[in-house]
Amino acid sequence: MTTNNPQPQDEFYVNYLPMPRSWSAFLLKFLPLLIAGVLIFAYILPTVHDQYNKGGFSKRTDYLGYLVANPVPHLIVPRPGNTEAGADYSYYLLAAGNKAGPPKKVMEQAGNWVTLTGLPIARNNLTLLAAFKAETAEAPEGFDLDLKGKSLGEFTVEGEIVDPKCYNGVMKPGRTKTHRGCAIRCISGGIPPTLVSHNAQGDTIYFVLSDLEDQAVNDRVLNIVGDPLRITGEVVQFGDTFVLKADPETYEVI
Amino acid sequence: MNEFAIALVEWLLKVIHAYLIGGLIFSVPFVIFGIHRVDPNVQGWSILFRIIIMPGLLIFWPLFAVRLVRGKTAPTERTAHRVAAQAAPQPAPQGGGS
Amino acid sequence: MSVSYKSIQWNRQKIIYDLLLVATIALYLYLFVWSTQWFGGADVERGLRAIWIRAYGSAAFILLHVILSIGPLTRLSPKFYPLLFNRRHMGVVMFLLGVQHARGTLAWYHDFGNLDPIVSLLTGNLNFGFIPFPFELLGIGGLLILGLMAITSHDFWLHNLTAPVWKALHMCVYLAYSLLVGHVFLGALQTNKHPFLTIAVGIGLVWIVGVHFWAARKEAGCDRQTFLINTEGFADIGSISEIPENRAKVVTLAGERIAVFKYDGKISAISNVCQHQNGPLGEGKILDGCITCPWHGYQYRPEDGASPPPFTEKVPTFAVRLQGDRIFLSATPNLPGTPVEPAVIA
Ligand code: HEM
Ligand code: HEM
Ligand code: FES
Numbered sequence: 001m002t003t004n005n006p007q008p009q010d011e012f013y014v015n016y017l018p019m020p021r022s023w024s025a026f027l028l029k030f031l032p033l034l035i036a037g038v039l040i041f042a043y044i045l046p047t048v049h050d051q052y053n054k055g056g057f058s059k060r061t062d063y064l065g066y067l068v069a070n071p072v073p074h075l076i077v078p079r080p081g082n083t084e085a086g087a088d089y090s091y092y093l094l095a096a097g098n099k100a101g102p103p104k105k106v107m108e109q110a111g112n113w114v115t116l117t118g119l120p121i122a123r124n125n126l127t128l129l130a131a132f133k134a135e136t137a138e139a140p141e142g143f144d145l146d147l148k149g150k151s152l153g154e155f156t157v158e159g160e161i162v163d164p165k166c167y168n169g170v171m172k173p174g175r176t177k178t179h180r181g182c183a184i185r186c187i188s189g190g191i192p193p194t195l196v197s198h199n200a201q202g203d204t205i206y207f208v209l210s211d212l213e214d215q216a217v218n219d220r221v222l223n224i225v226g227d228p229l230r231i232t233g234e235v236v237q238f239g240d241t242f243v244l245k246a247d248p249e250t251y252e253v254i
Numbered sequence: 255m256n257e258f259a260i261a262l263v264e265w266l267l268k269v270i271h272a273y274l275i276g277g278l279i280f281s282v283p284f285v286i287f288g289i290h291r292v293d294p295n296v297q298g299w300s301i302l303f304r305i306i307i308m309p310g311l312l313i314f315w316p317l318f319a320v321r322l323v324r325g326k327t328a329p330t331e332r333t334a335h336r337v338a339a340q341a342a343p344q345p346a347p348q349g350g351g352s
Numbered sequence: 353m354s355v356s357y358k359s360i361q362w363n364r365q366k367i368i369y370d371l372l373l374v375a376t377i378a379l380y381l382y383l384f385v386w387s388t389q390w391f392g393g394a395d396v397e398r399g400l401r402a403i404w405i406r407a408y409g410s411a412a413f414i415l416l417h418v419i420l421s422i423g424p425l426t427r428l429s430p431k432f433y434p435l436l437f438n439r440r441h442m443g444v445v446m447f448l449l450g451v452q453h454a455r456g457t458l459a460w461y462h463d464f465g466n467l468d469p470i471v472s473l474l475t476g477n478l479n480f481g482f483i484p485f486p487f488e489l490l491g492i493g494g495l496l497i498l499g500l501m502a503i504t505s506h507d508f509w510l511h512n513l514t515a516p517v518w519k520a521l522h523m524c525v526y527l528a529y530s531l532l533v534g535h536v537f538l539g540a541l542q543t544n545k546h547p548f549l550t551i552a553v554g555i556g557l558v559w560i561v562g563v564h565f566w567a568a569r570k571e572a573g574c575d576r577q578t579f580l581i582n583t584e585g586f587a588d589i590g591s592i593s594e595i596p597e598n599r600a601k602v603v604t605l606a607g608e609r610i611a612v613f614k615y616d617g618k619i620s621a622i623s624n625v626c627q628h629q630n631g632p633l634g635e636g637k638i639l640d641g642c643i644t645c646p647w648h649g650y651q652y653r654p655e656d657g658a659s660p661p662p663f664t665e666k667v668p669t670f671a672v673r674l675q676g677d678r679i680f681l682s683a684t685p686n687l688p689g690t691p692v693e694p695a696v697i698a
Binding site for chain 2: 467468470471474475478500503504506508509511512513514515516606607608610623625627630667668684685686687688690
C-alpha cells in the first residue's frame with residue numbers, strides 16, 4: 001500500500017530518508033551558528049582563567065650551601081657581594097623531583113655544608129629547589145652562618161597555604177580550590193607548606209610555616225590547604241625569607 | 255592523611271577490581287558461546303559488535319548469568335497500555351500475544 | 353528489535369553528523385590551547401598539562417548542554433529532529449572527552465606522590481564543608497553515570513535492559529548534569545573568579561531548566577485532558593477533521609498516550625510508545641502504509657501495531673468507532689500486535 005500524500009508540505013524526516021528542503025535550509029543556518037557559538041568559548045575561556053603568572057623553573061644548577069632540616073628542609077646559600085640588599089644569603093626551600101620532600105640521601109647530610117644539585121623553581125622572591133643530589137663541601141670563608149634568624153615580633157597574617165613547588169610555577173595557578181588535591185598530595189609528601197599572603201599595598205608576602213617546636217606542620221594542615229586562613233604567631237626573618245611560628249591548632253579558617 | 259579512608263578506598267577498589275575480573279571471566283566465553291541463547295537477535299559472528307558490548311557486559315554480567323541459568327531471554331517492556339492489555343478480556347483471539 | 357545487530361548502522365547522514373561533531377570538537381580543543389598560548393605568552397605553564405585538562409573538561413561540559421537541549425527543542429519544533437537521531441554518538445563522544453579530562457587530572461594532580469593516584473583522588477581532600485567540598489567526587493559521579501549510558505549505548509542493551517529501564521538510566525543524565533554543575537561551581541569557579549565564567553555557567557543552567565519547562569508546558573495540555581468513557585468503554589476523543597491526513601492526534605487514555613492516525617480514509621489507534629526507544633509515535637507519519645517513528649524510523653502497521661516482517665516489534669492497539677464526525681476510542685488496550693479493523697470514514 002503506497003500513500004499518495006496529499007500534503008506535500010507536510011514535512012517529516014527520519015534519518016534514512018532525504019531531509020525536507022526547508023529543514024535542511026534551517027539546519028544550514030542553525031548549525032554554523034551553533035558551532036561558531038561553541039568555538040567562541042574555546043577562544044574566550046582561556047583568557048578568563050587564572051592560569052598565567054611569571055613563576056617558572058630554569059636549569060639544573062649546583063649550589064654551595066648549608067643544609068638544614070628544620071622546621072622544613074632548606075638550604076642556606078651565601079650571596080657574597082649582595083650585602084646592600086640587606087641579606088647576604090638566600091633561604092631556598094627544598095623538595096624532590098616528584099611530590100615529595102628532598103631525597104633521604106640528601107637530607108642525611110643536614111647540618112653540613114654541601115654542593116647541592118637542584119632545579120630552581122621561583123616566583124617573586126620565593127625559591128624552591130627540586131633537589132637531586134648533594135655532596136659534602138668545604139664551608140666558604142668569611143661567611144657568618146646565622147641559624148637563629150631575627151625575630152620581628154608577633155603578627156597576625158591572612159592567606160592561603162600552598163605547596164611552593166606547584167605554586168612557584170610547575171603548575172598554574174598552582175593554588176586555590178582546583179589545585180587543592182594536588183597541594184595536599186605535595187604537602188603530605190613533605191614539600192614545605194607556605195602561606196601566601198597579601199599586604200595592604202597588594203604586595204605578595206610568603207611565610208614558611210613552622211610550629212612552636214621548630215617542627216614542620218605538614219601533616220597537620222592537610223585539611224585546610226587552599227582555604228583562607230588567619231594565623232597569629234612569631235615571625236622570624238632569615239635573609240629575606242619569613243618563617244611564621246604558630247601552633248597549627250590555632251590556625252583559623254575564615 | 256586519613257589512614258582509615260585510605261584503607262577503605264583501597265579495599266573498595268579491590269572489590270571493584272574483582273567484580274570486573276569476574277565479568278571478564280564470564281563475558282569472554284559468554285559472547286562466544288552463550289549470547290545466542292540469551293538474545294536470539296544476535297546472529298552471526300561480528301567481532302566488532304562483541305567488542306562494543308564488552309564494557310557493558312563487565313558491569314551487567316550477573317544479569318546475563320542469571321538469564322543464562324534460567325534459560326530466559328530479555329523481557330518485553332511494561333508500559334501502562336501493555337499492562338492494561340494483559341488484564342483486559344481480548345476481543346480478537348487470533349491476535350499475537352507478547 | 354531489528355533482525356540482527358550490527359556494530360553501527362552507518363548511513364550518509366550519520367557520517368555527516370559524526371564528521372561535523374568530531375571536527376567541531378577537534379577545532380575547539382585546538383583553539384583552546386592556541387588561545388591560551390597566544391594570550392599568556394611565556395606566562396603559561398610549561399607542558400600545558402593543566403590546559404588540556406581544562407580544554408577537555410570545558411568541551412565535555414558545553415557538549416552536555418547541547419545534548420540536553422536537543423530533546424526539548426524537538427518538542428518545540430520538529431526541525432530539530434535531525435539532531436536527535438544520532439544523539440547517542442554525541443553522548444559517547446562527550447563521555448570520552450570526560451574520560452580524557454579525568455585521566456589528565458589523575459596524572460597531573462595525583463600521580464608522582466605518595467599514594468596511588470586513584471586513592472589520592474578519592475581520599476586527598478576529605479573536607480566536606482560546602483566551599484572546600486571535594487568537587488572531584490561530583491565529577492566522578494557524573495562521569496560514572498555518563499559511562500553507564502555510553503557503555504550500554506548499543507541497541508543490544510536497549511533490547512536486553514528494555515526501553516523503560518533505558519529511559520530511567522537516561523533520565524539520570526539530569527542527575528549527572530546537576531553533579532557536574534556542582535563540580536564546576538565548587539571547582540573551577542572557586543579558582544577562576546572572573547564573572548564571565550560564573551555568568552556563563554549560570555546562563556547554561558537557566559537555559560537548560562527553561563527550555564525543559566517550555567517544552568513541558570507545551571506538552572502538558574495533552575495529558576491534562578480527561579475523557580468521559582461511555583457504557584461500552586469508548587471515549588469521544590475529537591473529530592475526524594482535527595487530524596491531518598497520514599498524521600495522528602495524541603490523547604491520553606488508560607494511563608498512557610495513544611496515537612490516533614488518519615490515512616486512506618481510515619482511522620486506527622495504537623499506543624504512542626515506540627518499542628525502540630519509547631519515541632513518540634503520534635509525532636510520526638504514515639509512510640508506505642506504516643506508522644513511522646520520528647526518532648529513528650521504526651515502522652508499525654496501523655491495523656495491528658506490528659512491525660512488518662522481518663521485524664518483530666509490536667505495540668498495543670485500540671478499537672476505534674466513528675459516529676458522524678466524532679471519533680470514539682476504546683479505553684481498553686489490546687495485546688500488542690492485535691489486529692483491529694480500522695474505522696472507515698464514510
Ligand atoms: C551516551 C549517550 C547518550 C546520551 C548522552 C543521551 C542523552 C539523553 C538525554 C539528554 C535524554 C533526555 C531526554 C530528552 O532529551 O528527550 C535521553 C533520553 C533518552 N534516551 Fe538517551 N542518550 C544517549 C544514548 C542513548 C541510547 C544509546 C539510547 C537507546 C539505545 C537512548 C535512549 C533514550 C531514551 C529511551 C530516552 C527517553 C526519552 C524520553 O522519554 O524523552 N539514549 N538521552
Ligand atoms: C573523574 C572525574 C573527574 C575529575 C576527577 C575531575 C576533576 C577536575 C579538576 C581537578 C578540575 C580543575 C582543573 C583545573 O582547572 O586545573 C576540573 C575542572 C572541570 N571539570 Fe572536571 N573532573 C571530572 C569529570 C568531569 C566531567 C565528566 C565533566 C563534564 C562533562 C567535567 C567538567 C569540568 C569542567 C567544565 C571544568 C572546568 C574547566 C575549566 O577550568 O575551564 N569534569 N575537573
Ligand atoms: S524510538 Fe527509535 S524509532 Fe522509535
